[in-house]
Amino acid sequence: MFFYLDAASADRDSLLQYSELYSNHYGIWSAQGKHPNQYIRLSTNRLRQRLENDNVTIYYATHKKH
Numbered sequence: 001m002f003f004y005l006d007a008a009s010a011d012r013d014s015l016l017q018y019s020e021l022y023s024n025h026y027g028i029w030s031a032q033g034k035h036p037n038q039y040i041r042l043s044t045n046r047l048r049q050r051l052e053n054d055n056v057t058i059y060y061a062t063h064k065k066h
Contacts, residue, residue: 005058007051015044018060022047 005018019042027040050056 001064002059002061005051005060007048010048010051012044015047018042018058019044019047 022042
């Protein structure tokens with residue numbers, strides 16, 4: 001199932017979950033990056049700021065076990 005997240009529907013718990021998911025499983029700095037070969041961190045504040053931008057939509061998928 002696919003969903004989108006906007007600022008109006010993002011509560012603190014959801015932002016924390018999405019922040020932790022991104023920060024621990026996606027985006028790694030290159031060897032020449034600010035923090036070489038480490039995960040890129042996305043704080044809840046930065047995530048909220050991005051969602052408040054009218055030009056940003058965050059889509060996510062879930063898997064529901066039967």
